[in-house]
Amino acid sequence: MKRTTAAALVPLLGSCLLAGGCMTAGPDFTAPPAPSASAGYADDGGSRAVLNEGPEGQWWKVFGSAELDALVDRALVGNHSLAASRATLARARERIAAVAGKRLPQVDAQGRGEYQQVNLAAFGFDGFGGQSISNPEFDLYTVGGGVSYDLDLFGKNRRALEQAAAQAEAQQRATSAAHLVIAGRVVSQVLAIAALNDRIATERKLLSEDERNLSLTQARKNAGAGTLVEVLSAQGQLAGDKASLPALEQQLAEGRAMLAVLLGISPAELGSTDFVLDDFILPASVPVALPSALVHKRPDILESESRLHAAVAGVGVATAELYPDITIGASITQSTSEPGKIANSKFNAFDIFAGMTAPIFHGGTLKANKRGAEAEARAAAAEYQQVVTEAFGQVSSLLSALDSDSRELEARHETATIADRSLHLSRRSFQVGNSGILQVLDASRSYQRARLALLETRIRQYQNVARLYVATAGGWDVSEVTEPAS
Template structure:
């Protein structure tokens, strides 16, 4: 027996079907976590702990304010100032807000669109266009001229039968999440750059202090050689050699001072002020604490924490949703709507029911021939999705490689520090013995100068090794830390998109 529907029952059946139309195109699936077995390097290259080096604890990873591990209140203050005032971060935050508003705009297009309008017109009716000769109508010698006042509005709604608009919202939400992750990465990068500049300033000041100490040694050599010459035990050649060494070592100070100024200027830019407002930065490496242990994120969790990896994942999501947007264009679209208007030649009659007009409509549009454009757009979107997936895998591999390199560096830096300290001790003893031998006349000034050059290289190498140790630890924190936007807001999510 056939089943018949009354009008109310038919509308009750049709409306949910229209509102809950299917969404064509592939659904996003998060990429599988890469292998690693809990380690970043291969088992054959596993780093053996070095005595004295900070222990790397594989687990949850560093905290949000990882830079506090170095124990410098002044550096903490500068990082906080950069988080609040850096102009690149302000631009990144504004870009993120724009992306969030685009999500709201895309979601709004899924709702009925309602518009209202009003017009005041003065018209001349063209009677000849309607088949009337001039003067054919009683009382009219030509085309009539009159005023027309009208108000009205309309509503239109796209039921989104094949989910094109739903996929567009999903795409916008994924793009906003990518901008969120990009903003998190920007904050993390700025924090890392501030820490790097502070440590660089400290290292340069230590190099300057070392260079000044060597200048004092050079002045002692000049005084000793001159005293020996006046006593008739030395020559003017020895004095000139000592003075030449002093002049040569003094020439390095301006270059170090320039490097210090450049590092300070970059720090000022990072914290969002002009260099003149930066104030003193009397940092030295001995003021910082070397962490006893460094928490490092598990490889399986790094892909869910590191901002650049999360951004690459969001890019895959956006590209996948774009395939659905392009696929929906291949199918028919339905538009429902209606208009209502009131128009009268007299303002006082504009609301009269005699001048009312309305229409209710439903329109169906189906693509028949577009020269292959729509299919090409879908294939292009699919290619973009494959490209995003490949970019994600490359980002993960590079992140794992970076962390593996830095884990090795933390251990090798301690070995280098140990060797540099031994070299510095040996060079210091050699310099003392050479100077004593020169004072008693057993050797010449050239032996002293050679010993001094060795000591200078040893001291400079020790400062460089200590600075590199701090910098690599800071880089390891940045490489495994999570992102931070500074405003406490989480990444945008769209229930329909998920």
């Protein structure tokens, strides 16, 4: 009878195995379509932008500064936020292995030692001949093991593995995006520090011009041709311009502190940051990814796509929970009251089983879970479209800025040249007595404004080029980052 029962399980298990490979509940993920051929950016960036597949991974090298390259490399290794992101990625990858393990047979061993009393009356043994029988007490030792396997009839485990893989992919893209952003922030911070160094140098040069104006007025007064009012006006401009230096120096200290944070070090460990804008090459052309390439390259778009994939797989998991689940398995045990006989085949027992669990009534929980998963997938699809839309808008804006920066810089150069010539002529006119000091001071202020505006335009142009590289560059290869030795 026992053999017949066991043999009857074989065709049942075979049909279950065949059925388990036939169906996976829920929708299959399809990647969102690429932008249409007519899709494009609102501006082409003028002659500086070149539309193609986009920049290389280590885009910051185009600025031609070994010192900048070293700082970016240092930040990619030492930044603490990036270290946390890489650890989160490692956890997500381990979760794939954990979920994949559930699709394999589960093998467990067990051992148990106990002291027990058997209640014979519970089995109908009340005694013999009117005499009660005492319940026996004894030791019992059991060792054994078992194997079980979830047939995954409707693909719940397969969808869970797909979801875990998509979530890990999303985290990898997020980590790549984080590396790209940190590299961009380091470049922007270095350029900002260079601009501050240039501005401080410009302010000091302008102070020298103010001191020259003061010397001219004092010389005229001493010669009897000038007045005290002219001297005081020149002194007032010098004092006012001196007041701007402490604020700039404070901004420089703050910039150095921020750069140190990005590198994962203290400001005292940063070292010299005496670079100026002329230390960096402004690339003659910037490779910009086409819209069709951007959606397959930009890490935040790819991250959003992976999160959409994970949400769609989650619908499959929730759908599979509505259907039966079949598990097959077997176990073998050895039980005896004498430890020395535990390996004797006389005390062997085994079990072969096939079990099914089918949901009947859960108060609507399972269907609500499915509807919730479907809503989450719709939300993920809308978020993906939003990320793509924002990416196109950002690139279009930066391309427009690239074109306007070039035109503005040309105009600023011309303005600064005219202001310099006007100041020179005003001084000569003042020296020979043809004009007053107010004309010289006005020309000096115009020159100062022109020089500072030119500097601001230059830094904005550098910063916008760097932002455009970040906006269209591919993600950083996380495998290339070497963790610092502990």
